[in-house]
Amino acid sequence: MSDLIDDDIPGRNAPEFSVSDLSGAVKRLVEGNFSHVRVRGEVGRVSRPRSGHVYLDLKDDRSVIAGVIWKGVASRLRTPPEEGMEVVVTGRLTTFPGQSKYQIVIESLAPAGVGALMAMxxxxxxxxxxxxxxxxxxxxxxxxxxxxxxxxxxxxxxxxxxxxxxxxxxxxxxxxxxxxxxxxxxxxxxxxxxxxxxxxxxxxxxxxxxxxxxxxxxxxxxxxxxxxxxxxxxxxxxxxxxxxxxxxxxxxxxxxxxxxxxxxxxxxxxxxxxxxxVRADLLATLASFDERRQAALARLLQRQGERLRTTARVLPRPEVLLAERAQRLDIAAARLPLALRDHARAKRGLLQERGGSRLSPALLTGLIRHRRQQVTGLAQWIRPERAMAALTPEREALARLARRLEEARDITHTRRTALTALDRVMRAAGYQQTLARGYVVVRDAEGGVVTDGGALNTGQGLELEFRQETRVGVTVGDTAQPAKAKPRKSAPKSGPDGQGSLF
Incomplete structure (x- = not known):
């Protein structure tokens, strides 16, 4: 009996708890005594899984408490928790039997004063x-x-x-x-x-x-x-x-x-x-710019006008610049008819020196006809079979003759054109054209042309040449004072269309 008393263990009569019963009792004890608490601390580790819940640690210099913010509360927080942030949280303590730990379920979170927010x-x-x-x-x-x-x-x-x-x-x-x-x-x-x-x-x-x-x-x-x-x-x-x-x-x-x-x-x-x-300021600025532009333009025009007037003082007058050239033009216009007549006379003399009387289109035509007959006869004489057996020198001679014929034809055409032009000039510059308009040529007994009527004597024999080489002999009669010529009517200053006449 004493052995039984010695082996008795204290607390053996205490009721037994299962693990779940004990965890539940602890949970009810913690939640019953800490159903509403406010805790101040520094936010440690922060975890945000895909579920939307937020898990964090609240710590100070000696202890750490696990905390959880459910998804609905986390979405309403004005200041999300960040690591190192000092906060004041409000919530309730509970236990997590699966890991034998306790944690605070946070229902509200706020920074612990302005200093904490400023630090963050x-x-x-x-x-x-x-x-x-x-x-x-x-x-x-x-x-x-x-x-x-x-x-x-x-x-x-x-x-x-x-x-x-x-x-x-x-x-x-x-x-x-x-x-x-x-x-x-x-x-x-x-x-x-x-x-x-x-x-x-x-x-x-x-x-x-x-x-x-x-x-x-x-x-x-x-x-x-x-x-x-x-x-x-x-x-x-x-x-x-x-x-x-x-x-x-x-x-x-x-x-x-x-x-x-x-x-x-x-x-x-x-x-x-x-x-x-400011719209009014922009309008005022634009008006100021426009005034400056107009003033600058006026100054520019004034300077350019002064430069123009200064330059105009040293420039000669237009009539002075054109006076010398106008005088040269008048002299050239007066010399032009004489120059044309002298040129035609010189060309006529040159034509006569080169045998112009012997050259005629008929002579050149006859020469061409003669050469063509020669070529035709030679072509008839040379038959195809003979042409095949002809020697090379003969063919070359024939080719040279053909080339000479073409050259002669070109020369004839060129000379014919030149002769036609010279004949046209000679006819235009000859005195026969003047006779055709009603004038006559007065010649003395020696055949010289009389140009001064005051040098004639009474009874002197003269010869008058008319157009178509018609000549009539006359004798100078008594000289008499020439009748006064009737004044010619002045030509109209301008034609019917208002344009001045050139003649």
Whole structure:
């Protein structure tokens, strides 16, 4: 009996639990005592599987608690958890029997003060800056006068009204508004989608493609503006082919979109001022340019006029330049008839020296006929069988004779043409043509031509030559005073068509 008492184990009479019963009891104990807790800590490892749930660790310098955010709660969080972020979470403790561990089911998550958000914001800014998204070389100049302006903002706020009012005052332009949520969990994806949607519009399509974009929102806290600090929005602004003006918050508010945009405006109203110039100022500038243009043109015309007048003083008058040439023309016109007559006389003498009387077309025609008869007789004499047996020298002689005949024919034609031209000139320049118009040639007894009637004596014998070589002898009678010639009627100054007469 004493052995039984000695072998008794303490707690042997305690009830036995199965593993599941014990895990369930622990689960009920933990959930019953920690059904609503708030925990402050630093976010450690963060995991986002395809299920949409978020798994993370909350830690401090000594302990670590596992945490889970179910899919529905994770989609509503204003600030997604990131590693290194100090947060305050609200939820309940529970156990996971499958791994004998406990965890906190997070129902809400918020940064632990502004300092935590600023630290996370600075960390993100440095990471994006290291990629070159904020470099000044990426900034593009804004268009001077855009045709279409795209605005990404809420359509129901005062921001869009301020922008439209300022555009109407400065320079009215066509405005396309892409409505988005400017706060909350839908802000970042909608703003990024709007920026990419504007860039996807084709040029010349049904919806005009904007020349500049304005991303605008009114003022608010850091949490309210957090959507414009999201990486998805910053990358959409940096990738935009259309220049972007950032106008998020008031002048003291700064978001990461401001660093990525091509131009930062302190307020939405200032963004409208950056987008378009003042129409009145442009008109005044154009008027000033036009006045300067007219003044410059007047000065140019004045200088050119002065140069023209100065040059005209040293230039001779046109009549002085033409006087010498006009005199030369008059002298040449007076000498032209004499030169033609002398030329014809010289050609006539040259023709007579070369035997012009012996040359005639009939003589050349007879010579050609004689040579042709010679060639014909020779061709009849040479029969085909004889031609085949003819010697080479005879054929060559025949060919030379044929060539000489062709040359003689060409020479005859050329000389005939020259003789015809000379005969035409001789007939035109001969005095027989003058006799044909009613004039006579007066010759004295020695056959000389009488050109001065005052040198004749009474009773002197003369010979008058008429056309067709008709000659009549006459005697000079008593000289008498010549009758006064009747004045000729002046020719009309101009013909019936108003053109002056040349004769």
């Amino acid at each position: 914001l600075e960390k993100r800014r440095m990471a994006l800056a290291a990629e070159g998204l904020f470099d000044a070389e990426r900034k593009r100049p804004l268009p001077r006068l855009p045709r279409v302006i795209g605005v990404v903002t809420s359509p129901s706020g005062a921001v869009i009204r301020d922008i439209l009012h300022r555009l109407r005052d400065r320079f009215p332009r066509e405005v396309i508004v892409w409505p988005v949520a400017v706060q909350g969990e839908r802000c970042a994806p909608e703003v990024a989608a709007a920026l990419r949607g504007f860039n996807a519009l084709p040029a010349g399509g049904a919806v005009p493609r904007p020349d500049v974009l304005i991303v605008a929102r009114g003022g608010g806290s850091l949490e309210d503006l957090w959507g414009f600090n999201e990486e998805i929005v910053v990358r959409a602004v940096a990738e935009s082919d259309i220049p972007v003006i950032s106008a998020v918050g008031h002048e003291t508010d700064t978001t990461l979109v401001d660093f990525a945009a091509d131009r930062r405006a302190p307020t939405p109203t200032a963004a409208a001022e950056f987008a378009v110039p």
